[in-house]
Amino acid sequence: MMEKLSSTESTHQRFIEAANRKKILAHKCVKCGHMMLETVLFCEKCSGSKFKHVELEGAGTVVTYTIQAVAPEGFEDAGSYAWVVFKVDNSQLRASGFLPGIKVPADLPIGTKVRVAGFDSKHGLMLQK
Numbered sequence: 001m002m003e004k005l006s007s008t009e010s011t012h013q014r015f016i017e018a019a020n021r022k023k024i025l026a027h028k029c030v031k032c033g034h035m036m037l038e039t040v041l042f043c044e045k046c047s048g049s050k051f052k053h054v055e056l057e058g059a060g061t062v063v064t065y066t067i068q069a070v071a072p073e074g075f076e077d078a079g080s081y082a083w084v085v086f087k088v089d090n091s092q093l094r095a096s097g098f099l100p101g102i103k104v105p106a107d108l109p110i111g112t113k114v115r116v117a118g119f120d121s122k123h124g125l126m127l128q129k
Contacts, residue, residue: 058116
């Protein structure tokens, strides 16, 4: 689904709304068609600055992660969790998110399928297995 960003709505807010629909918001360069995460301001291929927003299915495959076995101050509510980098299905994009309940590497082998579960104002993009 492609649509232009409304001037009255911030990209950050649109990203959150997409995540809450279990999607990933991306940019597609109008000039060359290259796809990037929505956080970029200029196309990395052609330096274009006009984009269409694209919502991708929020599923993918784990490519790497870091396990936080002891939650830092302010994140005690999370317990043990992983910060996950995943390759978004049907694209070359990689995104990252918060996956609670991961204690040891055996809980999350590389290649595990994950999916966007929503957005949390404290933890960011929330994932689930």
